Amino acid sequence: MTTDTATPSTRPWLRIGLTGGIGSGKTRVADQLAALGASVIDTDAIAHALTAPGGAAIEPLRALFGEWAIDAGGALDRAAMRERVFRDAEARRRLEGLLHPMIGAAVQREAEAALGWYTVFVVPLLVESGRWRERVHRICVVDCDEATQIARVGQRSGLTPDAVQRILDVQAFRDERLAAADDVIVNDGQTTPEQLSERVAAQHARWMALRDQPPYAPGTPHA
Protein backbone atom coordinates (compact mmCIF):
# COMPACT_ATOMS: atom_id res chain seq x y z
CA MET A 1 0.00 0.00 0.00
CA THR A 2 1.41 3.38 -0.97
CA THR A 3 2.09 5.96 1.68
CA ASP A 4 2.52 8.79 -0.79
CA THR A 5 1.44 12.02 0.90
CA ALA A 6 2.51 14.35 -1.89
CA THR A 7 -0.92 14.53 -3.48
CA PRO A 8 -4.39 13.92 -2.12
CA SER A 9 -5.51 10.36 -2.42
CA THR A 10 -7.60 9.07 -5.29
CA ARG A 11 -8.73 6.17 -3.10
CA PRO A 12 -11.15 6.15 -0.18
CA TRP A 13 -8.49 6.16 2.49
CA LEU A 14 -9.31 7.29 5.93
CA ARG A 15 -12.98 7.98 6.60
CA ILE A 16 -14.06 10.29 9.38
CA GLY A 17 -17.64 10.67 10.63
CA LEU A 18 -18.02 14.21 11.98
CA THR A 19 -20.98 14.83 14.23
CA GLY A 20 -22.31 17.11 16.94
CA GLY A 21 -25.56 18.62 18.10
CA ILE A 22 -27.32 21.50 16.42
CA GLY A 23 -25.15 24.61 16.50
CA SER A 24 -22.14 22.76 17.88
CA GLY A 25 -19.88 24.02 15.08
CA LYS A 26 -19.77 21.09 12.62
CA THR A 27 -19.94 23.33 9.58
CA ARG A 28 -17.12 25.58 10.82
CA VAL A 29 -14.94 22.57 11.52
CA ALA A 30 -15.79 20.95 8.18
CA ASP A 31 -15.06 24.16 6.25
CA GLN A 32 -11.63 24.35 7.82
CA LEU A 33 -10.90 20.67 7.14
CA ALA A 34 -11.91 21.22 3.50
CA ALA A 35 -9.50 24.16 3.32
CA LEU A 36 -6.78 21.83 4.65
CA GLY A 37 -7.44 19.37 1.80
CA ALA A 38 -10.00 16.93 3.18
CA SER A 39 -12.98 15.86 1.08
CA VAL A 40 -16.09 16.94 2.95
CA ILE A 41 -19.44 15.29 2.34
CA ASP A 42 -22.11 17.16 4.28
CA THR A 43 -25.47 15.44 4.72
CA ASP A 44 -27.16 18.72 5.75
CA ALA A 45 -25.97 20.33 2.51
CA ILE A 46 -27.20 17.32 0.51
CA ALA A 47 -30.59 17.54 2.26
CA HIS A 48 -30.79 21.24 1.38
CA ALA A 49 -30.01 20.54 -2.29
CA LEU A 50 -32.64 17.80 -2.46
CA THR A 51 -35.25 20.18 -1.03
CA ALA A 52 -34.34 23.30 -3.06
CA PRO A 53 -36.62 24.33 -5.96
CA GLY A 54 -36.54 21.54 -8.54
CA GLY A 55 -34.78 19.23 -6.08
CA ALA A 56 -35.40 15.50 -6.36
CA ALA A 57 -37.30 15.40 -3.06
CA ILE A 58 -39.79 18.17 -3.84
CA GLU A 59 -42.50 16.19 -5.64
CA PRO A 60 -42.25 13.21 -3.25
CA LEU A 61 -42.58 15.68 -0.34
CA ARG A 62 -45.63 17.29 -1.92
CA ALA A 63 -47.20 13.86 -2.38
CA LEU A 64 -46.38 12.77 1.17
CA PHE A 65 -47.29 15.90 3.13
CA GLY A 66 -49.43 18.04 0.83
CA GLU A 67 -49.15 21.58 -0.54
CA TRP A 68 -48.33 23.20 2.82
CA ALA A 69 -44.90 21.58 2.74
CA ILE A 70 -43.80 23.44 -0.43
CA ASP A 71 -43.37 27.21 -0.47
CA ALA A 72 -44.30 29.69 -3.22
CA GLY A 73 -40.82 29.41 -4.74
CA GLY A 74 -41.04 25.63 -5.07
CA ALA A 75 -38.69 24.77 -2.19
CA LEU A 76 -39.42 22.82 0.97
CA ASP A 77 -41.04 25.25 3.41
CA ARG A 78 -38.34 24.75 6.04
CA ALA A 79 -39.96 26.80 8.78
CA ALA A 80 -43.32 25.04 8.39
CA MET A 81 -41.68 21.61 8.30
CA ARG A 82 -39.48 22.45 11.29
CA GLU A 83 -42.52 23.50 13.28
CA ARG A 84 -44.24 20.25 12.37
CA VAL A 85 -41.58 17.60 12.73
CA PHE A 86 -39.99 18.70 15.99
CA ARG A 87 -43.43 18.54 17.64
CA ASP A 88 -44.69 15.40 15.90
CA ALA A 89 -42.46 12.30 16.00
CA GLU A 90 -44.54 10.43 13.41
CA ALA A 91 -44.20 13.29 10.91
CA ARG A 92 -40.45 13.37 11.59
CA ARG A 93 -40.20 9.63 10.90
CA ARG A 94 -42.07 10.10 7.60
CA LEU A 95 -39.80 12.99 6.57
CA GLU A 96 -36.68 11.03 7.49
CA GLY A 97 -38.05 7.91 5.77
CA LEU A 98 -38.30 9.88 2.55
CA LEU A 99 -35.11 11.94 2.76
CA HIS A 100 -32.58 9.64 4.40
CA PRO A 101 -32.42 7.05 1.59
CA MET A 102 -32.03 9.86 -0.96
CA ILE A 103 -29.30 11.43 1.17
CA GLY A 104 -27.61 8.03 1.51
CA ALA A 105 -27.49 7.55 -2.26
CA ALA A 106 -25.98 11.02 -2.75
CA VAL A 107 -23.40 10.36 -0.02
CA GLN A 108 -22.36 7.18 -1.81
CA ARG A 109 -21.93 9.01 -5.12
CA GLU A 110 -19.91 11.81 -3.54
CA ALA A 111 -17.74 9.36 -1.59
CA GLU A 112 -16.79 7.52 -4.77
CA ALA A 113 -15.62 10.79 -6.32
CA ALA A 114 -13.73 12.06 -3.24
CA LEU A 115 -10.13 13.05 -3.95
CA GLY A 116 -9.00 14.68 -0.69
CA TRP A 117 -6.39 13.58 1.83
CA TYR A 118 -9.17 11.77 3.67
CA THR A 119 -12.96 11.92 3.60
CA VAL A 120 -15.07 13.63 6.23
CA PHE A 121 -18.76 12.74 6.41
CA VAL A 122 -20.68 15.45 8.27
CA VAL A 123 -23.66 13.64 9.79
CA PRO A 124 -25.73 15.42 12.47
CA LEU A 125 -27.59 12.20 13.33
CA LEU A 126 -24.57 9.86 13.21
CA VAL A 127 -24.87 8.58 16.78
CA GLU A 128 -28.67 8.45 16.56
CA SER A 129 -28.67 6.39 13.36
CA GLY A 130 -26.33 3.65 14.59
CA ARG A 131 -25.47 2.77 10.98
CA TRP A 132 -22.29 4.80 10.67
CA ARG A 133 -19.96 3.01 13.07
CA GLU A 134 -18.94 0.40 10.52
CA ARG A 135 -18.77 2.90 7.65
CA VAL A 136 -16.07 5.13 9.12
CA HIS A 137 -12.72 4.58 10.79
CA ARG A 138 -13.10 7.42 13.29
CA ILE A 139 -16.05 9.20 14.84
CA CYS A 140 -15.21 12.80 15.66
CA VAL A 141 -17.57 14.76 17.91
CA VAL A 142 -17.69 18.54 17.95
CA ASP A 143 -18.55 19.03 21.60
CA CYS A 144 -20.57 21.93 22.95
CA ASP A 145 -22.78 22.71 25.94
CA GLU A 146 -26.52 23.13 25.34
CA ALA A 147 -26.71 26.75 26.49
CA THR A 148 -24.14 27.73 23.87
CA GLN A 149 -25.93 25.69 21.18
CA ILE A 150 -29.17 27.52 21.96
CA ALA A 151 -27.45 30.91 21.90
CA ARG A 152 -25.62 30.23 18.61
CA VAL A 153 -28.66 28.92 16.76
CA GLY A 154 -30.74 31.82 18.07
CA GLN A 155 -28.16 34.26 16.77
CA ARG A 156 -27.66 32.53 13.43
CA SER A 157 -31.21 31.53 12.51
CA GLY A 158 -33.43 33.61 14.79
CA LEU A 159 -34.94 30.51 16.41
CA THR A 160 -36.32 30.96 19.93
CA PRO A 161 -34.74 29.02 22.81
CA ASP A 162 -37.89 26.86 22.94
CA ALA A 163 -37.64 26.02 19.25
CA VAL A 164 -33.97 25.03 19.61
CA GLN A 165 -34.78 23.04 22.75
CA ARG A 166 -37.37 20.99 20.84
CA ILE A 167 -34.66 20.03 18.34
CA LEU A 168 -32.17 19.25 21.12
CA ASP A 169 -34.81 17.04 22.72
CA VAL A 170 -34.89 14.67 19.73
CA GLN A 171 -31.11 14.52 19.36
CA ALA A 172 -28.63 12.36 21.25
CA PHE A 173 -27.44 13.62 24.64
CA ARG A 174 -24.01 15.16 24.88
CA ASP A 175 -22.66 12.23 26.92
CA GLU A 176 -24.04 9.69 24.41
CA ARG A 177 -22.13 11.41 21.62
CA LEU A 178 -18.96 11.62 23.69
CA ALA A 179 -19.24 7.92 24.52
CA ALA A 180 -19.23 7.13 20.79
CA ALA A 181 -16.31 9.46 19.97
CA ASP A 182 -12.83 8.42 18.91
CA ASP A 183 -11.83 12.08 18.59
CA VAL A 184 -13.31 15.17 20.22
CA ILE A 185 -13.00 18.79 19.13
CA VAL A 186 -14.20 21.02 21.96
CA ASN A 187 -16.12 24.07 20.71
CA ASP A 188 -18.01 25.19 23.79
CA GLY A 189 -18.97 28.62 25.02
CA GLN A 190 -15.40 29.31 26.18
CA THR A 191 -13.88 28.49 22.79
CA THR A 192 -12.81 31.42 20.62
CA PRO A 193 -12.78 31.02 16.83
CA GLU A 194 -8.97 31.12 16.98
CA GLN A 195 -8.85 28.31 19.53
CA LEU A 196 -11.23 26.27 17.40
CA SER A 197 -8.96 26.75 14.37
CA GLU A 198 -5.96 25.57 16.37
CA ARG A 199 -7.85 22.48 17.56
CA VAL A 200 -9.01 21.64 14.04
CA ALA A 201 -5.49 22.04 12.65
CA ALA A 202 -4.12 19.76 15.38
CA GLN A 203 -6.80 17.15 14.68
CA HIS A 204 -6.07 17.36 10.95
CA ALA A 205 -2.38 16.68 11.68
CA ARG A 206 -3.29 13.59 13.73
CA TRP A 207 -5.48 12.24 10.93
CA MET A 208 -2.75 12.95 8.36
CA ALA A 209 -0.37 10.84 10.45
CA LEU A 210 -3.02 8.14 10.85
CA ARG A 211 -3.77 7.90 7.14
CA ASP A 212 -0.26 6.56 6.64
CA GLN A 213 -0.87 3.81 9.19
CA PRO A 214 -3.68 1.60 7.94
CA PRO A 215 -5.93 -0.01 9.09
CA TYR A 216 -6.80 3.14 11.01
CA ALA A 217 -8.35 1.37 14.01
CA PRO A 218 -10.85 1.38 15.71
CA GLY A 219 -13.56 1.28 13.02
CA THR A 220 -13.93 -1.49 10.45
CA PRO A 221 -15.24 0.24 7.37
CA HIS A 222 -16.60 -1.47 4.32
CA ALA A 223 -14.96 -0.80 0.95
Ligand SMILES: CC(C)(COP(=O)(O)OP(=O)(O)OC[C@H]1O[C@@H](n2cnc3c(N)ncnc32)[C@H](O)[C@@H]1O)[C@@H](O)C(=O)NCCC(=O)NCCS
Ligand atom coordinates in the same frame (compact mmCIF):
# COMPACT_ATOMS: atom_id res chain seq x y z
C1 LIG B 1 -36.82 19.90 9.42
C2 LIG B 1 -36.03 20.73 8.43
C3 LIG B 1 -36.88 21.08 7.22
C4 LIG B 1 -35.64 22.06 9.15
O1 LIG B 1 -34.83 22.81 8.29
P1 LIG B 1 -33.78 23.88 8.87
O2 LIG B 1 -33.35 24.72 7.70
O3 LIG B 1 -34.38 24.56 10.05
O4 LIG B 1 -32.58 23.04 9.44
P2 LIG B 1 -31.35 22.33 8.69
O5 LIG B 1 -31.83 21.38 7.66
O6 LIG B 1 -30.37 23.36 8.23
O7 LIG B 1 -30.73 21.44 9.85
C5 LIG B 1 -30.09 22.09 10.96
C6 LIG B 1 -29.86 21.11 12.05
O8 LIG B 1 -31.11 20.64 12.56
C7 LIG B 1 -30.92 19.36 13.11
N1 LIG B 1 -31.83 18.40 12.43
C8 LIG B 1 -32.24 18.39 11.14
N2 LIG B 1 -33.03 17.34 10.89
C9 LIG B 1 -33.10 16.65 12.05
C10 LIG B 1 -33.76 15.47 12.44
N3 LIG B 1 -34.49 14.76 11.55
N4 LIG B 1 -33.63 15.06 13.74
C11 LIG B 1 -32.88 15.74 14.63
N5 LIG B 1 -32.24 16.89 14.32
C12 LIG B 1 -32.35 17.32 13.05
C13 LIG B 1 -29.46 19.00 12.83
O9 LIG B 1 -28.66 19.35 13.93
C14 LIG B 1 -29.11 19.87 11.67
O10 LIG B 1 -27.72 20.10 11.58
C15 LIG B 1 -34.73 20.02 7.98
O11 LIG B 1 -33.82 19.94 9.04
C16 LIG B 1 -34.95 18.63 7.40
O12 LIG B 1 -35.35 18.51 6.26
N6 LIG B 1 -34.67 17.59 8.21
C17 LIG B 1 -34.82 16.21 7.76
C18 LIG B 1 -33.56 15.72 7.11
C19 LIG B 1 -32.56 15.30 8.14
O13 LIG B 1 -32.78 14.36 8.92
N7 LIG B 1 -31.44 16.03 8.16
C20 LIG B 1 -30.39 15.77 9.12
C21 LIG B 1 -29.14 15.45 8.41
S1 LIG B 1 -29.22 14.01 7.43
Ligand SMILES: Nc1ncnc2c1ncn2[C@@H]1O[C@H](COP(=O)(O)OP(=O)(O)OP(=O)(O)O)[C@@H](O)[C@H]1O
Ligand atom coordinates in the same frame (compact mmCIF):
# COMPACT_ATOMS: atom_id res chain seq x y z
N1 LIG C 1 -16.19 29.06 18.63
C1 LIG C 1 -17.13 29.84 18.09
N2 LIG C 1 -17.20 31.15 18.40
C2 LIG C 1 -18.16 31.94 17.88
N3 LIG C 1 -19.12 31.52 17.03
C3 LIG C 1 -19.12 30.23 16.68
C4 LIG C 1 -18.13 29.32 17.17
N4 LIG C 1 -18.36 28.11 16.64
C5 LIG C 1 -19.44 28.24 15.85
N5 LIG C 1 -19.90 29.52 15.86
C6 LIG C 1 -21.08 30.04 15.15
O1 LIG C 1 -22.20 29.30 15.64
C7 LIG C 1 -23.09 29.00 14.58
C8 LIG C 1 -23.24 27.48 14.47
O2 LIG C 1 -22.03 26.94 13.94
P1 LIG C 1 -22.07 25.90 12.73
O3 LIG C 1 -23.04 26.35 11.68
O4 LIG C 1 -20.68 25.61 12.34
O5 LIG C 1 -22.70 24.67 13.54
P2 LIG C 1 -23.39 23.35 13.02
O6 LIG C 1 -23.08 22.30 14.02
O7 LIG C 1 -23.01 23.10 11.60
O8 LIG C 1 -24.93 23.78 13.12
P3 LIG C 1 -26.27 23.04 12.55
O9 LIG C 1 -26.37 21.75 13.26
O10 LIG C 1 -27.34 23.96 12.95
O11 LIG C 1 -26.11 22.94 11.07
C9 LIG C 1 -22.54 29.65 13.32
O12 LIG C 1 -23.14 30.91 13.16
C10 LIG C 1 -21.05 29.76 13.65
O13 LIG C 1 -20.44 30.80 12.93
